[in-house]
Amino acid sequence: MEKRVLVIGGAGYIGGHVLLSLLENDFSPVVYDNLSSGDLENIPSGVEFVKGDILDYDALLSVMDKDNGFDAIIHLAALKAAGKSMEEPEKYSRNNIVGTINILNAALEKGIKNVLFSSTAALYGTPKYLPIDENHPTNPENYYGFTKLNIENILEWYGKLKGMKYAILRYFNAAGYDVKGRVSGLERNPENLLPIIMEVASGKREKLSLYGNDYDTRDGTCVRDYVHVNDLAQGHVLALKYLFEKEKSLLVNLGSEQGITVKELVDKAREITGKEIPCEVVARRAGDCSTVVASSKKAKEVLGWEAKNSDVDNLIKSTWEVYNKKLG
Numbered sequence: 027m028e029k030r031v032l033v034i035g036g037a038g039y040i041g042g043h044v045l046l047s048l049l050e051n052d053f054s055p056v057v058y059d060n061l062s063s064g065d066l067e068n069i070p071s072g073v074e075f076v077k078g079d080i081l082d083y084d085a086l087l088s089v090m091d092k093d094n095g096f097d098a099i100i101h102l103a104a105l106k107a108a109g110k111s112m113e114e115p116e117k118y119s120r121n122n123i124v125g126t127i128n129i130l131n132a133a134l135e136k137g138i139k140n141v142l143f144s145s146t147a148a149l150y151g152t153p154k155y156l157p158i159d160e161n162h163p164t165n166p167e168n169y170y171g172f173t174k175l176n177i178e179n180i181l182e183w184y185g186k187l188k189g190m191k192y193a194i195l196r197y198f199n200a201a202g203y204d205v206k207g208r209v210s211g212l213e214r215n216p217e218n219l220l221p222i223i224m225e226v227a228s229g230k231r232e233k234l235s236l237y238g239n240d241y242d243t244r245d246g247t248c249v250r251d252y253v254h255v256n257d258l259a260q261g262h263v264l265a266l267k268y269l270f271e272k273e274k275s276l277l278v279n280l281g282s283e284q285g286i287t288v289k290e291l292v293d294k295a296r297e298i299t300g301k302e303i304p305c306e307v308v309a310r311r312a313g314d315c316s317t318v319v320a321s322s323k324k325a326k327e328v329l330g331w332e333a334k335n336s337d338v339d340n341l342i343k344s345t346w347e348v349y350n351k352k353l354g
Contacts (some may be wrong), residue, residue, distance in 0.1 A: 028054040029270065032089065032138075033097045034080060035103030036073075037064025040144065040200055040255060042209040044100060045070050056096070058089050059103070065211035080125035086132040088343070092312060097328060098140035098266055099133055101126065104174065107217045108313070111170035113137070123180075130184055131350060140269045141181065142193045142262060147251075147281065147318060149175040149196070157321035160196070160277055167313040169182035178277075191275050193265035197258060198251040198281035198320045202341040203348045206255055210348050222254070224345055227301040228353035234303060236288060238310035241317075247288035249317040251281040254335035254344070264329040278328065281320020282345035283335035289337065298342045 031048060035041050036057035041064065048055045049070060057069055060079040069075055076092070078085040078104050090096060104122045105111070111118045126143075133141060148162045150169030166172045184190040201211055201220045213221050225231040231308055239246040261280045296303050325331040335344075 027344070028052055029097040029266070030054045030056070030093075030095070031098050031100060031161075031266065032056050032058060033102065034058045035064065037061060037066060037068050037075070037100065038102060039068065039211065039213050040258060041102045042068030042211060043093060043204055043255045043259040044076060044102065044262045045073055045109070046204065046208055047263045049073070051263045053263070056089070056092065063214055069302045080128055081120065083128050083292070085133060086128055087135060089136060090132055090136040095136055096138050098269065099129065099138055100142045100262060100266075101129055104144070104177070104266040106146070106170060108168040109217065109311070111168055111173070115169045118169055118173050123176055126177045126353045127180065130180065130273045134188055134190070135210050135347070139189060140191050140266075142265055142269070143177060143181060144179055145178055145194050145196045147196055147198045147279070147320065149178070152315040153318060157283060157290060157319045158279070158280055159321040160324055185275050191269050191273060193269055193275065194277040195261055195265060196277070198253050198279070198318070200255050200258055201252040201345065202254040202335065203254065203344040204333055205344055207338065207347060209351065212281045212349070212352055219250075219288065219291065220341065220345055223303060224349035225297045226303050227295060227299045227346070228349050230353050232304070234292065234305045236305045236307045237314060239289075239307050243287055243316050245287050245289045248314060249285040249287050250288075251318055251320045251321065252285065252286055252291075252336065252338070252341055253280055253282045253333055254341055256335045257282075257333045261325065261329070261331050264331050268329060276328065278325040279320045279322050280325055280331070281322050282333040283320055283322055284336065285317060285319040286338055291342075294338050295342050295346070298339070299346050
Protein backbone atom coordinates (compact mmCIF):
# COMPACT_ATOMS: atom_id res chain seq x y z
CA MET A 27 0.00 0.00 0.00
CA GLU A 28 1.26 3.49 -0.90
CA LYS A 29 2.60 5.55 1.96
CA ARG A 30 0.77 8.88 2.26
CA VAL A 31 3.02 11.89 2.85
CA LEU A 32 1.94 15.43 3.75
CA VAL A 33 4.44 17.83 2.17
CA ILE A 34 4.22 21.13 4.05
CA GLY A 35 5.74 23.88 1.90
CA GLY A 36 5.50 21.55 -1.11
CA ALA A 37 4.73 24.32 -3.61
CA GLY A 38 8.20 25.82 -3.23
CA TYR A 39 11.29 25.38 -5.38
CA ILE A 40 12.65 22.41 -3.41
CA GLY A 41 9.15 21.12 -2.72
CA GLY A 42 8.34 20.76 -6.43
CA HIS A 43 11.38 18.54 -6.93
CA VAL A 44 10.66 16.49 -3.79
CA LEU A 45 7.12 15.82 -5.06
CA LEU A 46 8.49 14.40 -8.32
CA SER A 47 10.83 12.05 -6.43
CA LEU A 48 8.01 10.93 -4.14
CA LEU A 49 5.78 10.11 -7.12
CA GLU A 50 8.59 8.23 -8.87
CA ASN A 51 9.00 6.09 -5.73
CA ASP A 52 5.31 5.24 -5.27
CA PHE A 53 4.56 7.59 -2.40
CA SER A 54 1.24 9.44 -2.36
CA PRO A 55 1.87 13.14 -1.52
CA VAL A 56 -0.54 15.91 -0.56
CA VAL A 57 0.71 19.52 -0.51
CA TYR A 58 -0.07 22.04 2.24
CA ASP A 59 1.29 25.53 1.49
CA ASN A 60 0.34 29.17 2.07
CA LEU A 61 1.87 30.21 -1.30
CA SER A 62 3.80 33.08 0.31
CA SER A 63 6.83 32.01 -1.73
CA GLY A 64 5.60 28.84 -3.43
CA ASP A 65 3.90 28.51 -6.81
CA LEU A 66 1.12 26.17 -7.93
CA GLU A 67 3.16 25.68 -11.11
CA ASN A 68 5.65 23.61 -9.06
CA ILE A 69 3.03 21.01 -8.08
CA PRO A 70 2.89 18.04 -10.50
CA SER A 71 -0.42 17.26 -12.17
CA GLY A 72 -2.70 15.09 -10.04
CA VAL A 73 -1.14 15.99 -6.68
CA GLU A 74 -3.72 17.36 -4.27
CA PHE A 75 -3.14 20.89 -2.93
CA VAL A 76 -4.54 22.39 0.26
CA LYS A 77 -3.94 26.07 0.93
CA GLY A 78 -3.08 26.77 4.54
CA ASP A 79 -0.57 28.26 6.96
CA ILE A 80 1.56 26.54 9.59
CA LEU A 81 0.50 29.23 12.09
CA ASP A 82 -3.13 28.05 11.73
CA TYR A 83 -3.29 25.10 14.13
CA ASP A 84 -6.87 24.14 13.32
CA ALA A 85 -6.10 24.07 9.59
CA LEU A 86 -3.10 21.79 10.28
CA LEU A 87 -5.30 19.43 12.30
CA SER A 88 -7.86 19.44 9.50
CA VAL A 89 -5.39 18.61 6.71
CA MET A 90 -3.68 15.91 8.80
CA ASP A 91 -7.08 14.24 9.26
CA LYS A 92 -7.59 14.14 5.50
CA ASP A 93 -8.62 10.77 4.03
CA ASN A 94 -7.58 8.82 7.13
CA GLY A 95 -4.33 10.65 7.79
CA PHE A 96 -0.70 10.32 6.76
CA ASP A 97 2.25 8.02 7.33
CA ALA A 98 4.78 10.90 7.40
CA ILE A 99 5.22 14.65 7.15
CA ILE A 100 7.91 16.48 5.19
CA HIS A 101 8.46 19.99 6.61
CA LEU A 102 9.79 22.45 4.02
CA ALA A 103 7.89 25.51 5.24
CA ALA A 104 10.57 27.54 7.07
CA LEU A 105 11.53 31.05 5.98
CA LYS A 106 15.11 30.85 4.69
CA ALA A 107 16.64 34.24 3.84
CA ALA A 108 19.64 34.58 6.18
CA GLY A 109 19.99 38.35 5.70
CA LYS A 110 16.28 39.02 6.28
CA SER A 111 16.36 36.89 9.43
CA MET A 112 18.79 39.38 10.98
CA GLU A 113 16.37 42.24 10.25
CA GLU A 114 13.14 40.45 11.20
CA PRO A 115 13.92 37.94 13.97
CA GLU A 116 10.34 38.18 15.29
CA LYS A 117 8.95 37.02 11.92
CA TYR A 118 11.45 34.14 11.74
CA SER A 119 10.70 33.13 15.34
CA ARG A 120 6.98 33.04 14.69
CA ASN A 121 7.06 31.19 11.37
CA ASN A 122 10.00 28.83 11.88
CA ILE A 123 9.85 27.98 15.57
CA VAL A 124 6.17 28.50 16.49
CA GLY A 125 5.06 27.11 13.10
CA THR A 126 7.14 23.97 13.58
CA ILE A 127 5.79 23.42 17.11
CA ASN A 128 2.28 23.65 15.61
CA ILE A 129 3.19 21.02 13.00
CA LEU A 130 4.66 18.63 15.58
CA ASN A 131 1.81 19.06 18.08
CA ALA A 132 -0.82 18.55 15.37
CA ALA A 133 1.10 15.48 14.12
CA LEU A 134 1.12 13.97 17.63
CA GLU A 135 -2.59 14.71 18.03
CA LYS A 136 -3.29 12.88 14.76
CA GLY A 137 -0.95 9.97 15.47
CA ILE A 138 1.67 10.83 12.82
CA LYS A 139 5.05 9.75 14.18
CA ASN A 140 7.42 10.24 11.20
CA VAL A 141 8.72 13.72 10.37
CA LEU A 142 11.35 14.70 7.82
CA PHE A 143 12.78 18.20 8.36
CA SER A 144 14.79 20.25 5.89
CA SER A 145 17.56 21.83 7.93
CA THR A 146 20.63 23.79 6.86
CA ALA A 147 24.41 23.98 6.93
CA ALA A 148 23.94 27.56 8.21
CA LEU A 149 23.74 26.19 11.74
CA TYR A 150 27.43 25.21 11.67
CA GLY A 151 28.67 28.81 11.39
CA THR A 152 32.32 29.47 10.50
CA PRO A 153 33.96 26.09 9.89
CA LYS A 154 36.40 24.89 12.52
CA TYR A 155 37.56 22.22 10.03
CA LEU A 156 36.79 21.06 6.49
CA PRO A 157 34.96 19.22 5.13
CA ILE A 158 32.11 19.78 7.60
CA ASP A 159 30.63 16.55 8.97
CA GLU A 160 27.62 16.06 11.25
CA ASN A 161 29.83 16.14 14.38
CA HIS A 162 31.07 19.66 13.61
CA PRO A 163 30.15 22.13 16.38
CA THR A 164 26.98 24.14 15.76
CA ASN A 165 27.36 27.89 16.11
CA PRO A 166 24.95 29.72 13.77
CA GLU A 167 25.94 33.25 12.78
CA ASN A 168 22.54 34.34 11.51
CA TYR A 169 19.09 34.10 13.07
CA TYR A 170 17.82 31.80 10.31
CA GLY A 171 20.44 29.20 11.29
CA PHE A 172 19.53 29.72 14.95
CA THR A 173 15.85 28.91 14.25
CA LYS A 174 16.78 25.72 12.37
CA LEU A 175 19.05 24.58 15.20
CA ASN A 176 16.24 25.19 17.68
CA ILE A 177 13.87 23.11 15.56
CA GLU A 178 16.41 20.27 15.50
CA ASN A 179 16.64 20.43 19.31
CA ILE A 180 12.83 20.36 19.63
CA LEU A 181 12.64 17.35 17.31
CA GLU A 182 15.23 15.55 19.41
CA TRP A 183 13.19 16.17 22.58
CA TYR A 184 9.92 15.09 20.89
CA GLY A 185 11.77 11.94 19.86
CA LYS A 186 12.82 11.25 23.48
CA LEU A 187 9.54 12.22 25.11
CA LYS A 188 6.92 11.22 22.55
CA GLY A 189 8.56 8.55 20.43
CA MET A 190 8.52 10.71 17.31
CA LYS A 191 10.89 9.46 14.59
CA TYR A 192 12.61 12.20 12.59
CA ALA A 193 15.03 12.61 9.73
CA ILE A 194 16.98 15.87 9.73
CA LEU A 195 18.59 16.75 6.40
CA ARG A 196 21.19 19.52 6.63
CA TYR A 197 21.30 20.98 3.13
CA PHE A 198 24.28 22.84 1.80
CA ASN A 199 23.55 25.23 -1.14
CA ALA A 200 20.56 23.93 -3.10
CA ALA A 201 20.83 24.80 -6.78
CA GLY A 202 19.82 23.72 -10.28
CA TYR A 203 16.46 22.68 -11.77
CA ASP A 204 14.96 19.31 -12.64
CA VAL A 205 17.21 17.65 -15.24
CA LYS A 206 14.11 16.48 -17.13
CA GLY A 207 12.65 20.00 -17.24
CA ARG A 208 9.54 19.20 -15.20
CA VAL A 209 9.79 22.10 -12.70
CA SER A 210 9.64 25.65 -14.00
CA GLY A 211 8.40 27.92 -11.19
CA LEU A 212 10.89 30.75 -10.56
CA GLU A 213 11.79 31.83 -7.05
CA ARG A 214 10.34 35.20 -6.13
CA ASN A 215 12.92 37.72 -4.90
CA PRO A 216 15.70 35.13 -4.77
CA GLU A 217 18.47 35.51 -2.20
CA ASN A 218 20.65 32.66 -3.52
CA LEU A 219 23.54 33.23 -5.91
CA LEU A 220 22.62 31.10 -8.94
CA PRO A 221 19.07 32.47 -9.43
CA ILE A 222 20.47 36.01 -9.11
CA ILE A 223 23.13 35.23 -11.74
CA MET A 224 20.32 33.96 -14.00
CA GLU A 225 18.24 37.09 -13.48
CA VAL A 226 21.25 39.17 -14.59
CA ALA A 227 21.89 36.88 -17.57
CA SER A 228 18.26 37.14 -18.68
CA GLY A 229 18.12 40.94 -18.27
CA LYS A 230 15.74 41.09 -15.30
CA ARG A 231 18.51 42.43 -13.07
CA GLU A 232 21.14 44.95 -14.12
CA LYS A 233 24.20 43.48 -12.40
CA LEU A 234 25.46 41.05 -9.80
CA SER A 235 26.87 42.21 -6.46
CA LEU A 236 30.02 40.29 -5.54
CA TYR A 237 30.36 40.47 -1.75
CA GLY A 238 34.12 40.69 -1.32
CA ASN A 239 36.99 39.44 -3.49
CA ASP A 240 39.76 39.39 -0.87
CA TYR A 241 39.01 36.11 0.91
CA ASP A 242 41.76 33.56 1.48
CA THR A 243 40.63 31.34 -1.42
CA ARG A 244 42.03 30.47 -4.85
CA ASP A 245 40.53 33.55 -6.51
CA GLY A 246 39.57 35.75 -3.54
CA THR A 247 35.82 34.93 -3.65
CA CYS A 248 33.92 32.66 -1.25
CA VAL A 249 33.88 28.89 -1.80
CA ARG A 250 30.55 27.12 -1.38
CA ASP A 251 29.18 23.59 -1.77
CA TYR A 252 26.34 23.52 -4.32
CA VAL A 253 24.11 20.44 -4.39
CA HIS A 254 21.66 19.82 -7.23
CA VAL A 255 18.01 19.93 -6.17
CA ASN A 256 17.32 16.56 -7.88
CA ASP A 257 19.97 15.03 -5.62
CA LEU A 258 18.40 16.71 -2.58
CA ALA A 259 14.98 15.39 -3.57
CA GLN A 260 16.35 11.85 -3.84
CA GLY A 261 17.82 12.33 -0.35
CA HIS A 262 14.30 12.97 0.98
CA VAL A 263 12.99 9.73 -0.53
CA LEU A 264 15.90 7.69 0.86
CA ALA A 265 15.48 9.29 4.30
CA LEU A 266 11.73 8.51 4.33
CA LYS A 267 12.41 4.90 3.40
CA TYR A 268 14.98 4.74 6.21
CA LEU A 269 12.39 6.02 8.72
CA PHE A 270 9.83 3.44 7.63
CA GLU A 271 12.22 0.49 7.40
CA LYS A 272 14.58 1.13 10.33
CA GLU A 273 12.13 2.97 12.61
CA LYS A 274 15.08 5.03 13.84
CA SER A 275 15.80 8.76 13.69
CA LEU A 276 18.48 10.17 11.44
CA LEU A 277 20.60 13.30 10.96
CA VAL A 278 22.71 13.72 7.80
CA ASN A 279 24.40 16.36 5.66
CA LEU A 280 23.46 16.58 2.00
CA GLY A 281 26.21 18.32 0.02
CA SER A 282 28.20 17.70 -3.14
CA GLU A 283 31.60 17.75 -1.35
CA GLN A 284 32.78 20.00 -4.23
CA GLY A 285 33.80 23.57 -3.46
CA ILE A 286 33.04 26.17 -6.16
CA THR A 287 34.05 29.82 -5.84
CA VAL A 288 31.61 32.61 -6.63
CA LYS A 289 33.87 33.74 -9.49
CA GLU A 290 34.06 30.23 -10.94
CA LEU A 291 30.27 30.00 -10.88
CA VAL A 292 29.91 33.37 -12.62
CA ASP A 293 32.58 32.54 -15.23
CA LYS A 294 30.94 29.19 -16.01
CA ALA A 295 27.53 30.88 -16.24
CA ARG A 296 28.97 33.38 -18.76
CA GLU A 297 30.35 30.49 -20.80
CA ILE A 298 27.09 28.48 -20.78
CA THR A 299 24.63 31.35 -21.27
CA GLY A 300 26.77 33.38 -23.66
CA LYS A 301 25.81 36.48 -21.65
CA GLU A 302 28.08 39.14 -20.21
CA ILE A 303 26.68 39.03 -16.61
CA PRO A 304 28.09 42.34 -15.25
CA CYS A 305 29.51 42.13 -11.70
CA GLU A 306 30.26 44.81 -9.14
CA VAL A 307 32.52 44.06 -6.18
CA VAL A 308 30.98 45.42 -2.97
CA ALA A 309 31.82 45.10 0.73
CA ARG A 310 31.79 41.71 2.42
CA ARG A 311 28.57 40.66 4.12
CA ALA A 312 28.59 40.10 7.88
CA GLY A 313 28.69 36.40 8.70
CA ASP A 314 30.09 35.26 5.34
CA CYS A 315 33.02 32.91 5.87
CA SER A 316 35.55 32.09 3.17
CA THR A 317 34.96 28.36 2.58
CA VAL A 318 32.13 25.93 3.32
CA VAL A 319 32.37 22.37 1.96
CA ALA A 320 30.38 19.35 3.15
CA SER A 321 31.25 15.84 4.06
CA SER A 322 28.36 13.66 2.90
CA LYS A 323 30.08 10.44 3.92
CA LYS A 324 27.34 9.54 6.43
CA ALA A 325 24.54 10.00 3.85
CA LYS A 326 26.42 7.70 1.47
CA GLU A 327 27.02 5.05 4.12
CA VAL A 328 23.63 5.11 5.82
CA LEU A 329 21.30 5.95 2.92
CA GLY A 330 23.32 5.01 -0.16
CA TRP A 331 22.88 8.63 -1.31
CA GLU A 332 25.10 10.28 -3.92
CA ALA A 333 25.23 13.76 -5.45
CA LYS A 334 24.99 12.47 -9.02
CA ASN A 335 23.75 15.67 -10.70
CA SER A 336 25.78 18.27 -8.81
CA ASP A 337 28.61 19.11 -11.23
CA VAL A 338 28.79 22.83 -12.02
CA ASP A 339 27.84 22.47 -15.71
CA ASN A 340 24.66 20.61 -14.81
CA LEU A 341 23.75 23.11 -12.08
CA ILE A 342 24.00 26.03 -14.49
CA LYS A 343 22.56 24.41 -17.63
CA SER A 344 19.45 23.10 -15.87
CA THR A 345 18.83 26.53 -14.27
CA TRP A 346 19.48 28.51 -17.46
CA GLU A 347 17.01 26.39 -19.44
CA VAL A 348 14.22 27.47 -17.08
CA TYR A 349 15.26 31.13 -16.77
CA ASN A 350 15.92 31.56 -20.47
CA LYS A 351 12.49 30.12 -21.28
CA LYS A 352 10.73 32.30 -18.69
CA LEU A 353 12.70 35.56 -18.84
CA GLY A 354 14.93 35.37 -21.92
